[in-house]
Amino acid sequence: MPRVIQVLPPGLVNQIAAGEVVERPASVVKELVENALDAGARQVQVEVEEGGLALVRVTDDGCGMSSDDALLALERHATSKLRDAAGLEAIATLGFRGEALPAIASVARMRLDTCDGAEGAPGTRLVLEGGRLVERGAVARPRGTTIEVRDLFFNTPARRKFMRAPASEAGHVSEAVLRVALAHPEVGFTLRSAGRVALGSPAGAALRERAVAALGREAARHLLELSGERGEVRIRGVLTAPDHSEATSRALYLFVNGRYVRDRAASHAVLRAYAGTLPQGRFPAGLLFIELPLDRVDVNVHPQKLEVRFAEARAVQDALFHTVAEALRTAPWLRHRPAEAAGPSDGPGAGGATAPDGAVAVPTAAEAPALVASVLAEARALHGGPPPPLPGSNTSFAFPLPAAAGEPARAAGYFGSLRYVGQHARTYLLCEAPGGALVVIDQHASHERLLFQRLREAWRARRLPVQPLLVPEVVTLPPGPARAVEGAIDELRALGLDVEPFGGDAFAVKGAPAALGGVELTPLLVDLAQQLEQLDRGSALDQAVHDLLATMACHSAVRAHQELAPEEARSLLDGLDSVDFKARCPHGRPVVFELSLYDLERRVGRR
Known part of the structure; x- marks a missing residue:
């Protein structure tokens, strides 16, 4: 017997759409x-x-609606925000589909009170x-709208049984209101849950x-302001310095033209700017x-409407990367210790003392070591003048060079x-x-940071020396990574890896950066190829450089x-003191921490 096709009743259609x-x-809110x-x-x-x-009750002092408009707003796809298909190309409002009110009304008991403030006209009440x-009638109320669900x-x-405990749902509601409040500081918001604000x-x-409210007081202590513009894209906001990090990426809020969105590619661009400044598995807020x-x-x-599609996604990602990286690069690398961190009887000579001549106090031992910096993994404007001397493959130190003739001596910094x-x-x-x-410094991590800075400066100036191999090393890769390497031969050579196709999925490594010394090139090229395959080409190159x-x-630093x-x-x-990336090694490990004299004396009973 053939199946009978029938048109679903409007009530069921609305429930499906809901x-x-x-x-x-939280979706209703x-x-x-x-x-x-x-x-x-x-x-x-919001209550x-x-x-x-x-119960969900939302009250506003907006323009309100007339009686006829209020009734029409309950029809599916009825909206005042969109007139024709051309309007979809430049949507300036948060809503535009005309689906929310009828969808909510179809799965709840709803009351709508509204008034457009027209002289002599009463407000309108609709009960569904x-x-x-x-029910439809008149109601006395000021201009605006109240919707009670x-x-x-x-x-x-079947839907209701999948809801979580009231406390969990209340948390989602708070998050929904908070996201909107963050994007619209010109509007006042109040949320009451179970009678409490x-x-x-x-x-x-x-x-x-x-x-x-969004990040917590501890994270807010570490915020850096940023602002930048790249082409048609403008970026502004606040981000935590790398001395504060979160276990997940949920504390990173992205807004596009005033709308909260989730965008993995944009979030990844922000994380690239933090490369080498956060421990593995930690995220900025x-x-x-x-x-x-x-x-x-x-x-x-x-x-x-939680996701968007950009006409030029790469331009947005580049704007995010460069704006965040520049803000981190130009910020102080060590934060001033807050006054409340000092002991009650601190004074001169008792912990919490300031370092001379512009040096900044290091955080206490209870705080994570601070590094406000970013490894700019893309080729920035080349630095003028010769780069610092390159380290060799041994573990001896390169002593600081004396100041050039006519150049003033560098003032002693914190270190x-x-x-x-x-x-x-x-x-x-x-x-x-x-x-x-008392200051404790990890000798390997600190030397690694110093050498990394010098190597990066040399790479930017295209003065990264390459050591030809007496016998080329042949590396065979899986098909996917092999194709990725084929497309990035020039980029690899710019990094100091002289790689040529050797037939099929094999490649001949004919030269490597001199500073790599005895590093095994096969696993290095395999890892690099896999990274080039997994990320888009620009991102892979950024990360590959770093x-x-x-x-x-790491291989050249003291052990x-x-x-x-x-x-x-x-x-x-x-x-x-000659580099701007000091408190973490390029892999994100701490370099330094400080124990104040006050804390030290307190621990041995002198305080």
Whole structure:
């Protein structure tokens, strides 16, 4: 018997559509708050009970609606924000599809009170149950709209049983309101959950104030402001310095033209800028606002409008990378220690002392070592003048060069001001800072950072020497990575790897950077090929530059458990002041931490 095709009833169609728009109570809050903003609201109040499953109420002071418009707004695809297909090419509002209100009404008991403020005209009240209009009348209220949603999913128990505990749903609601509040500081927001104020942000609140609500007070202490423009793309916002990191990437908020979005490629561009400054598996936190012409971004690609498609995605990624990298590069590498970190009886000579001549106090031992820097993995403008001398493949130190004739001597920086005490476990340099603080420096990590900086400067100036191999080393790769290497031969040669195709999936390595010394080239090329295959070409080159130079520096640096003469330790300390990347090695490991004299004396009972 043939199957009978039939048209679904409107009520069932609305419930199916609601499954795309209304995922949970937070989805209801998001859609209603966005409607309030599109209506020009300057104050938005949100109330929820039982995480929004029992009640969601959103009140705004926007333009409101007339009685006829309010009734029409409950029809699917009825909207005041879009007129024709051409409007899809430059959407300036948060909503535009006309699906939210009918979708929400179809799976809940909803009451809508609205007034457009027209002289002599009363407000309008509409009551619906499961999408069906059960009451229509007049109501006295000021200009604006209040939408009350009760018993969400009461008529779709299969959906309701997948909801989480009220506390969990309340957390999602808070996150939804917070995301909108971050993007619209000109609007005041209040969220009440179970009768208590969960979020309160007045209109005109500074970005840093709202960042505290999003990131927490600890992360907010480490924020760096950034702003940049590249072509048609403008980037602004705040990000944490590498001395603070998160276990996940959830604390990195991205906004495109005032709309919160999730974009893995854009997030990856931010992480590339942090290359070598964060430990493995750690992520920055912050708020980044991307602004570009409306016709260069398509927001109609996700049911809940959480994803967008850029006309030129690479241009956006480049703008993010360079803006973040520049902000990290030009920021102070060590943070001032906050006043509350000092002991109550601290004074001159008691811990927390400032370093001389512009040096900055290092964080306490309880804080992560600070490095506000970024390894710029793309070729920036070439530096003028000859690069610093390149290290060899042995572990001897390159002593700092004397100042050129007519060039003023470099003032002693933080590391130059330290008094070298000795070596601990043949791995750590122990020093005394002005004021008596104890400074501990990892000799391998610090030397690796110093060598990495010099190698990178030489690479930028295209003065990275290549050592020809007496007998070329033949490396065979899997098909995918082999094709990636074929497409990046020129880039590999710029890195100092002289690679040529050798037939099939084999390649002959005829030369390597002189500083690599005895490094095995086969696993190095295999890893590089796999990286080139997995990432887009530009990103792979960025990471490849960083990884290769980091490997060279690591193999050339002094090792742990290697004894150093005092003059070698002194040379290392003085050399660290000549680079702008000091507190972490290129692999993200800490280089230095400080224990104040106050903390030291407290631990031995003198305080």
